[in-house]
Amino acid sequence: MAFTNVALNALKPKEKSYKRADERGLYIEVMPSGSKLWRFKYRLYGVEKRQSFGRFPEVSLAEARKLRDEAKALISAGRDPAIERRQAKLVAALTAETTFNSVAREFIEKMAADGRAQTTIDKSLWFLEQLKPLQPLPVGQIRPADVLAALKRIEAQGKYETARRCRSFVSRVFRFAVATLRAENDPAAVLRGALRTPKTKHHAAFQKPEQVADLLRSIDEYPGSLITRLAMQIAPHVMARPGELRMADWQEFDLENAKWRIPAERMKMRKPHLVPLSRQVIAYLRELAQLTGPTGFVFPAFHTWKRPMSENTMNQALRRMGYTKDEMTAHGWRATASTLLNESGKWNEDAIERSLAHTDRNQIRGTYSRGTYWNERVDMHQWWSDYLDQLRNGGALISFDDTVDPTGQKVVNLAARRERRLRG
Structure with a gap:
């Protein structure tokens, strides 16, 4: 005989548990404690099984019958409702824990x-x-x-x-x-498109030779840590990103052959990068080797040599020297080198880009332009270091309006050089 809510509420506990049937395998078991538990009895592949649906009245009569009907549908499809429900609980628990x-x-x-x-x-x-x-x-x-x-x-x-x-x-x-x-x-x-587009903000950098000259002299007179001063003296010459420089390890340097090999895992583009070392950079490194070499970080942290110099060290030094974040940053040396090297008209634009470890934005051109321009880059890095020394020492500023490139061909200015390259 089918249940009613009145009949369910009238069931009283006894010394031993007992059962009362509803319909189609659904029944309720009344425990001596007074708990009334929904059960469902079914057969699958000739084996009798039972499944629990919860406690009455938390699980109502209507809900228990719905669970029974869902279980019967699974049985008709050859699936075990008890296993299905157990798996669903596991998935729900895993989902709740997987934050x-x-x-x-x-x-x-x-x-x-x-x-x-x-x-x-x-x-x-x-x-x-x-x-x-x-x-x-x-x-x-x-x-x-x-x-x-x-x-x-x-x-x-x-x-x-x-x-x-x-x-x-x-x-x-x-x-x-x-x-x-x-x-x-x-x-x-x-x-995508739901957020405000930020205005592009470039790293602050000096673009004028006279500004670079003043900064180089200020760095030479920096009164703080000698290791920090040497890092700032080397940074303008090597054109590396601050993170690539401050995490440098002595094993990456081959001073005899004037090369610095930066491993792929430290490069932004995930490709190894080879930097030519000028005579000036080698001199700085030999001085630095007496302080931090011959193994480990070239620029260790102030308090422990187990970690590299902080990413803010060089920028903080610039602030102590009186340069604001809107005037110059450690990263800005790359923009300074790019600007002045291009304006010189002396060097292939691709050689400059290789030294900056940039990926060619033109994918087709990047595919076919596979040369590393190594020999030109060696000459360019030495010229760049010589030019920085000339600026620092107060020598005459080189005019880039009328100069000669390494092939001996005179170029009127950078714009004319680019126009000639486009025509070619």
């Missing part, structure tokens, strides 16, 4: 195992720290609206570039989650 924070950290650990640069790892951890609202959420349940709210929180602080890069980081984490079967899609992908 954005845990998946993101696993993704960052994978990046480290894949050999990504430490600066990239540190930056990813910093992005994760900016995304606190997403950290406790189950990664498989995060919606585009959740991601947008977290990004808008960053954007509201005026950090437009940070918000944009955080969106990209979130997208990479979700692609990893999808690949590892913990999410079905990337909710950050649909948010």
